[in-house]
Amino acid sequence: MLDKTYAPAEIESRLYRQWESSGVFGAEPSGGKTPFCIMIPPPNVTGSLHMGHALTFTIQDMLIRYRRMTGRDALWQPGTDHAGIATQMVVERQLAAEALTRHDLGREGFIERVWKWKAESGGAITLQLRRLGASLDWPRERFTMDSGLDLAVRKAFVALHKDGLIYRDKRLVNWDPKLHTAISDLEVEQREVKGRMWYFKYPVKGEAGVFLTVATTRPETMLGDSGVAVHPEDERYRHLIGKSVVLPLVGREIPIVGDDYADPEKGTGAVKITPAHDFNDFEVGKRHDLAQINVLDRDAKLNEAVPEAYRGLDRFVARDKVVADMEALGLLEKIEENPMTQPFGDRSGVVIEPWLTDQWFVDAAELAKDAIAAVEDGRTKFVPETWSKTYFEWMRNIQPWCISRQIWWGHQVPAWYGPDGAIFVEMTEEAALAAAKAKYGKDDIVLLRDPDVLDTWFSSALWPFSTLGWPEETPELARYYPTDVLVTGFDIIFFWVARMMMMGLRFMGDVPFRTVYIHALVRDEKGQKMSKSKGNVIDPLGLIDSYGADALRFTLAAMAAQGRDVKMSESRVQGYRNFATKLWNAARFCEMNECRLEPAYKPDQAQHAVNRWVAGKLSETVAAVGEGLETYKFNEAAGAAYQFVWGTFCDWYLEIAKPLLTGEDEAVKAETRATAAWVLNEVLKLLHPFMPYITEELWAKSAAVPRGQLIVEAWPQAGAIDAAATADVDWVVALITAIRSARAEVNVPPGAKTALLVREADADSRRRLADYGPVVERLARVETIADAPAGDAAKGAMQIVLGAATVLIPLAGVIDIAQEKARLAKELKRLDGEVERFDKKLANEKFIAAAPEEIVAEQREKRADALLQRQKVREALARIETF
Incomplete structure (x- = not known):
């Protein structure tokens, strides 16, 4: 007997152990099934499950479970990323607590310490993925630092170097002066800050009293200036191009060059060029052969390249001194407040410096050519397709990829110096x-040996084939590459997706995946991005603790509309927990009414129209859910399943079937029991990819005799649809719905029964009322059904038109009509005011320009809701205005 309530905490760990120990997650490389493969975006070994993870892994698990059930040999490749900087920081913090540094241990000792940490504490996220229900092929788990992947990394590096695609060069990189390493753009956090703009006057050489004023947000870098740029068409400065200015405080002559980078409308129109400390300036400097003068050391202190008075000063101390010295010379024209974005290291929290240094680079532009062509010709497709434009834009303007990092934890560069x-x-x-x-x-x-290690994204770029055994020619590599679909967020299209494309085509001769599904962001219920500073972070593990993994998974699936951010709230998860409860109660109802699956039962041979109707509705749902999963429209798939289970099956079929299950016609009773059991059985299959735990539990407990696990069952097949039964019962459902809606609109008390008068009806409508009259009476709170009397029958009655039938609900004596009219009129006036208020706000250009995008979207949604409510009130008022 099923428990009275569904308790997810009691079954989830038990079921997951059952699945994992029975090996049902495993792929079958030697089997005859068609392969289907998804590569997990390897989470950082230091990481913990956040809401973005929950979304991407739920989507992947839905696809994997669905493909298993449709007969594919499904491989979901697990693994974790060594997360170079993040992991090194974790271990260095531990050492700091012991009053030690990594230098006290030495490189080998430190790396041993990291491996020890990884063995003891790393990979907690894999346990958290199990809690989510992720059915990964765990025995195949890989780690980006394991021996096989290390071999792959060295093989790729050496091959690319020998082909001239990896080289060493002096270029600007994002330098973290606290961690003392180059970092990727993804590890740079752009923050809004209240900065300043300083206007400095540079004397034009040979022209006494003539100055060229430049504006800068970083005065300290002026000591490394090697030019000033003006727009070649700027009439104010054209005559100065080719001349020089004398750099104050330094005395160095630097040329004035004409370059389109200088914007005549910005600042003074003249731009100081510091090629060694600004990415844009670096490119301008290359175009005009300007000197690259590095004035900072690795700690962001001024070095020997500056005048002695500034050497050894911290960059911000030096800034103040430069400004003071320029002011003392009368060369500070003015200072303005300047709101701006500034780059910070996401882990160190310090301001990042563009720094000129020797690093290893990949010729990404050359590798990008084939990767661009592969998307252009459709070998790889983006879903939604609009993300391909983002991909192309970045790939067609790609810069050399800096792959070296000045840390110890990672794949050490396989290069030695003579x-x-x-x-x-x-x-x-x-x-x-x-x-x-x-x-x-x-x-x-x-x-x-070169002490640097490789960027984490370098090893991750090889993930789709290194995890399958490359550079060895393994059976898994031949069978599962290219993979079928990659599920990931838009924020790593550049950092991971593009690089996997480049490396896969280079080393495997084919794309790494046929489809790239890009999911949106998970935001809070107001549409704001989650952040610790805002205090709006929602913990998926906390939601699992409170409501169960299935409720969280179904929420994410139901809200995963293509191209639309997910607005997450605890109340939504609570709502889908209620859906799980609804399913559980439906199974208990079937159990209590002795609904058992009959092996010989065939839904298309059912005699009662209601049983044929629900079988047809299930067939429609099977097709809709399958279509949604096939086309990555997860919200549509979840929505179709939800509507059928909650609405069609629970609220309609089981309610209509109650008298059939307790009636005296034994044949109808037996058929209805078998139908209910069969539908529940198919529903569990249909919902399994979304809600694996509750469906597996009910699958086992609803069987008359022990049977195999649901996870390996075949996906349900759409069957025949009885058009006549569908039309009849759909009409009855629509009539009951319309009656309930009309009663609710005018506040008819829930317990009050009303008459139903038929004013006009064709033969089909009258037959349906005759066949299903008791159902209408019971479910619509109708006392009697009769023909409307001659005369003004509509007086004091609500009218409902349904196809060729018109029915009336008399309300005299049921409600106070005058009072209800007044209530509805008052509500309509309130809603008119609401809509007007939203219209004014959304017509305000200043509001639209200044308000965050999510706030504007929220206002538009509220306006749409108010419009919908107003329309309903108008319709309700129209129903009774003639009374």
Whole structure:
């Protein structure tokens, strides 16, 4: 007997252990099924489950469970990323608590300490994924630092280097002066700050009293200026192009160049150019062959390249001194407040510096050519398709990819330096020594290995094929590559998706995935991005604790509309927990009414129209859910399942079937029991990808005899639809719905019964009323059904038109009509005011320009809701205005 209430906490861990121990998550490489493969976006080994994870992994699990049930050999490849900087910081914090640094341990000792941490504490997120119900093929789990992936990384690096696609160069990078390493754009957080704009006057050489005024937000970098740019068409400055200014405080002559980068409408129209400390200036400097003068060290302190008075000063201390010194010279024209965005390291929290340094780079522009073509010709498709434009825009303007990091935890660059600085890139130190011996012609060569490690995204770029055994030619690689679909967020299209495309095409000769599904952001219920500072972060694990994994999963699925952000709130999850409860109660109802699955039962042979109707509705739903999952319209798939289970099955079929289940016609009773059991059985299959726990539990407990696990059952098939039964019962459902809606609109007391008068009706409508009269009476709170008397029958009655039938609900004596008219008129006036208020706000251009996008969207949604409510009140008022 099923428990009275569904208690997810009691069954989830038990069922997950059952699934995992029975091996049902595993792929079958040697089987005859058609393969289907999804690669997990490997979460950081330091990470914990957040709402973005919950969305992407729920979507992937739905697809995997669905494909298993449709007969595919489904591989969901698990694994975690070593997360170089994040992991190193975790361990360094532990060392700091022991009054130690990584330098106290040395490189080897520190790396041993990281591996120890990983073994003891790393990978907590994989346990959290299990709580979500993620059915990954866990025995195949990979780690981006394991031996196989390390081999793949070295193989790729060496091959790209030998092909001239990896090289060492001096370029600008995002430099973190606290962590002392280059970082990727993804690790840079742009923050709104209240900055300043300083206007400095640079003396024009040879023209006494003539100055060129430049505006800067970073005065300290002026010490590294090597030019001033003006727009070549700017009439104010055209005559100065080709001349020079004398850089104050330094005394260096720097040229005035004409370049389109200078915006005549911004600042003074003249721009100081510091190629070693600004990404845009770097490009201007290359165009005009300007000197690259690095004035900062790795701590963001001023170095030996500046006048002695500034050497060793912190960049911000130096800023104040530069401003004071320029003011003392009379060369500070003015200072303005300047709201601006400033780059911060997302982990260190300090301001990031564009810094000129020697690093390893990948020729991304060359690799991007094939990756662009693969999307252009449809070998890989983006869903929604609009994201392909974002992909193309970035790929067609791609810059060299800096892949070296100045930390210890990660894949160490397989490069060794000879005594004269020659570089030997090889798979092993032995191979590098052999190459050095060949070059130098002697044996006693001492090589120094490059201390840098590779960007985490380099190893992640190989993930779709390195996890399958590459560079070895494994059966898994031949079977599962290319993979079918990648599910990920838009924020890593550049950092991961594009790079996997480049590497997959380079080393495998084919795209890494056929489809890229880009999901939206999960925001709070007001549409704001979640952040700790706002205090609006929603913890998925807390929601699982409170409402169960199935409720969270179904919420995410129901809200995963293509191209639309998910507005998450605890109340939504609570609502879908109620859906799980509804399903549980429906199963208890079936159990209490002895509804057992009959092996010989065939829904298309059912005699009672209601049973044929529900079978047809189920067939429609099976088709709709399958279509939604096939086309990545998860909200439509979840919506179709929800509407059928809650509405059609629970609220209509079981209610209509109650007298059939307790009646005296044994044949109808038996058929209805079998139908209810069969529908419930198919519903559990249909809902399993969305709500795996409750469906697996009910599958086991609703069976008359023990049977296999639901997770490996076949997906339900759409069957025949009886058009006549569908039309009849749909009409009855529509009539009852219309009566209930009309009663609610005018506040008829729920317990009050009313008459139903038929004024006009064709033969089909009258037959349906005759066949289903008792159902209408019971479910619509109708006391009697009769023909309307001659004369003005509509007086004091609400009118409902349904197809070829017109029926009346007399209200005299049921409600106070005058009072109800007054109430509705008052409500209509209130809603008119609401709509007018929203219209004024949304017509205010200042509000639209200044308000955050999510606030504007919220106001538009509220206006739409008010319009809908107003229309309903108008209709209700129209129903009784003639009374």
